[in-house]
Amino acid sequence: xxxxxxxxxxxxxxxxxxxxxxxxxxxxxxxxxxxxxxxxxxxxxxxxxxxxxxxxxxxxxxxxxxxxxxxxxxxxxxxxxxxxxxxxxxxxxxxxxxxxxxxxxxxxxxxxxxxxxxxxxxxxxxxxxxxxxxxxxxxxxxxxxxxxxxxxxxxxxxxxxxxxxxxxxxxxxxxxxxxxxxxxxxxxxxxxxxxxxxxxxxxxxxxxxxxxxxxxxxxxxxxxxxxxxxxxxxxxxxxxxxxxxxxxxxxxxxxxxxxxxxxxxxxxxxxxxxxxxxxxxxxxxx
Amino acid sequence: xxxxxxxxxxxxxxxxxxxxxxxxxxxxxxxxxxxxxxxxxxxxxxxxxxxxxxxxxxxxxxxxxxxxxxxxxxxxxxxxxxxxxxxxxxxxxxxxxxxxxxxxxxxxxxxxxxxxxxxxxxxxxxxxxxxxxxxxxxxxxxxxxxxxxxxxxxxxxxxxxxxxxxxxxxxxxxxxxxxxxxxxxxxxxxxxxxxxxxxxxxxxxxxxxxxxxxxxxxxxxxxxxxxxxxxxxxx
Ligand SMILES: Nc1ncnc2c1ncn2[C@@H]1O[C@H](COP(=O)(O)OP(=O)(O)OP(=O)(O)O)[C@@H](O)[C@H]1O
Ligand SMILES: [Mg+2]
Numbered sequence: 212x213x214x215x216x217x218x219x220x221x222x223x224x225x226x227x228x229x230x231x232x233x234x235x236x237x238x239x240x241x242x243x244x245x246x247x248x249x250x251x252x253x254x255x256x257x258x259x260x261x262x263x264x265x266x267x268x269x270x271x272x273x274x275x276x277x278x279x280x281x282x283x284x285x286x287x288x289x290x291x292x293x294x295x296x297x298x299x300x301x302x303x304x305x306x307x308x309x310x311x312x313x314x315x316x317x318x319x320x321x322x323x324x325x326x327x328x329x330x331x332x333x334x335x336x337x338x339x340x341x342x343x344x345x346x347x348x349x350x351x352x353x354x355x356x357x358x359x360x361x362x363x364x365x366x367x368x369x370x371x372x373x374x375x376x377x378x379x380x381x382x383x384x385x386x387x388x389x390x391x392x393x394x395x396x397x398x399x400x401x402x403x404x405x406x407x408x409x410x411x412x413x414x415x416x417x418x419x420x421x422x423x424x425x426x427x428x429x430x431x432x433x434x435x436x437x438x439x440x441x442x443x444x445x446x447x448x449x450x451x452x453x454x455x456x457x458x459x460x461x462x463x464x465x466x467x468x469x470x471x472x473x474x475x476x477x478x479x480x481x482x483x484x485x486x487x488x489x490x491x492x493x494x495x496x497x
Numbered sequence: 498x499x500x501x502x503x504x505x506x507x508x509x510x511x512x513x514x515x516x517x518x519x520x521x522x523x524x525x526x527x528x529x530x531x532x533x534x535x536x537x538x539x540x541x542x543x544x545x546x547x548x549x550x551x552x553x554x555x556x557x558x559x560x561x562x563x564x565x566x567x568x569x570x571x572x573x574x575x576x577x578x579x580x581x582x583x584x585x586x587x588x589x590x591x592x593x594x595x596x597x598x599x600x601x602x603x604x605x606x607x608x609x610x611x612x613x614x615x616x617x618x619x620x621x622x623x624x625x626x627x628x629x630x631x632x633x634x635x636x637x638x639x640x641x642x643x644x645x646x647x648x649x650x651x652x653x654x655x656x657x658x659x660x661x662x663x664x665x666x667x668x669x670x671x672x673x674x675x676x677x678x679x680x681x682x683x684x685x686x687x688x689x690x691x692x693x694x695x696x697x698x699x700x701x702x703x704x705x706x707x708x709x710x711x712x713x714x715x716x717x718x719x720x721x722x723x724x725x726x727x728x729x730x731x732x
Contacts, residue, residue: 376592377596377597379585380585380596382587383585383587386567388596389547389566389567389571390577391568391596391645391649392571392572392599392649393568394566394568395568
């Protein structure tokens with residue numbers, strides 16, 4: 212029983228991590244119709260930035276903040292310089308963001324090398340919570356908490372603020388939003404930067420859980436794409452549910468069928484797509 | 498106030514606006530009539546910046562519009578009530594109104610439109626403020642589209658077929674609203690297929706055919722000229 216609960220927490224923690232990554236990906240997809248294949252490398256970059264600043268004896272939290280800010284700034288630069296030229300051009304988007312992911316991954320290798328690295332769990336959270344005979348690592352609980360907080364924040368931004376209304380309106384009818392005096396280009400830059408910052412944040416928080424290694428960017432990208440597809444393209448609420456699903460199933464899969472865990476996740480994606488082709492929360496395609 | 502001078506517009510290789518010239522002076526309502534596909538919406542979109550003209554000049558007050566983007570044109574004081582209303586379907590009635598709200602820049606003594614004032618003009622929108630915009634009837638959606646444009650406090654209103662698909666009683670209401678708006682000092686360029694409505698509210702009538710203005714005159718002049726009505730409006 213206690214092992215089961217501990218596994219469940221691990222699954223939830225991974226799920227929340229997947230949610231944080233997939234949220235950025237799916238929001239960018241939903242708002243501007245861009246599949247950002249460089250999202251995984253932004254995640255990796257987020258982890259390495261924290262790694263660098265921690266090595267400089269900075270506190271984990273300050274390093275995390277720097278990582279979020281730097282990935283957001285990188286997001287602004289990428290959108291203004293490159294992405295904005297390929298809106299509406301799907302093939303170009305794929306080539307551009309895929310190319311970017313190679314470039315960023317190579318820069319990461321060049322700066323930080325190819326050795327595996329880990330981020331230490333921040334001191335404040337380097338403890339466990341015991342309830343009866345069950346032991347829960349505090350950091351995993353913390354990641355679950357942050358994931359829920361992020362969901363709450365997204366819900367608030369989307370449904371209770373003016374910028375949320377503008378973004379939803381932009382999904383409905385982008386040209387009309389412009390004709391009402393809103394600078395849609397600026398909104399897009401902001402959304403892209405927000406998505407990039409979410410990748411940076413999840414990289415920073417994920418570092419202590421999964422470490423950093425060559426190829427992690429692609430693994431993370433594939434997993435978050437699966438999450439986005441199961442949840443329904445462009446729906447962060449769908450991604451919340453599907454990320455938990457994927458995180459938990461993957462974790463239990465690793466215990467019970469170690470060699471098949473990824474396969475199980477793919478199977479679930481297939482089943483969902485057969486029953487609901489638009490994903491759990493996707494907009495119905497007319 | 499608004500002046501188009503020899504404006505040419507294309508969709509790909511199809512030549513749509515073939516040298517459009519007309520003007521709307523301050524405080525006036527001008528109606529643009531013409532058959533389906535004449536280029537009326539293209540004219541509206543070209544003014545609003547949603548479609549770029551190839552040649553010609555579009556001047557609003559002392560500014561050239563043709564190289565500006567839609568949001569810049571909106572900020573100069575041009576509001577758009579588009580054909581088909583284009584209400585944001587995932588927003589509530591209230592959100593449709595507030596998402597683009599802007600205070601009046603000039604302190605010219607005119608109404609400063611805000612949520613309260615819009616609800617005064619259209620009480621039914623207040624009753625339904627929590628509904629999604631698309632749950633409204635056609636007439637209510639038209640009022641919402643007008644309210645949404647007014648919330649940006651424009652000096653000039655572009656209205657594209659406000660009577661389209663509405664019942665006759667509702668069309669009368671829309672006409673009364675347009676007259677009210679005119680009395681607040683708003684200048685209006687209105688595209689219409691409903692000749693009666695156009696003649697009721699407009700000071701001047703323009704007729705467009707195949708991307709050119711082929712006739713202009715007063716509502717009375719149009720009513721008397723059956724040949725023009727027959728030739729260009731299919732009456
Ligand atoms: N996006 C587009 N791409 C290509 N051609 C278009 C496009 N929009 C309109 N057209 C064509 O341009 C011409 C003028 O269209 P426009 O919409 O301006 O007509 P309209 O006078 O507003 O007609 P209606 O009364 O039916 O609204 C039509 O022949 C139409 O088929
Ligand atoms: Mg039209």
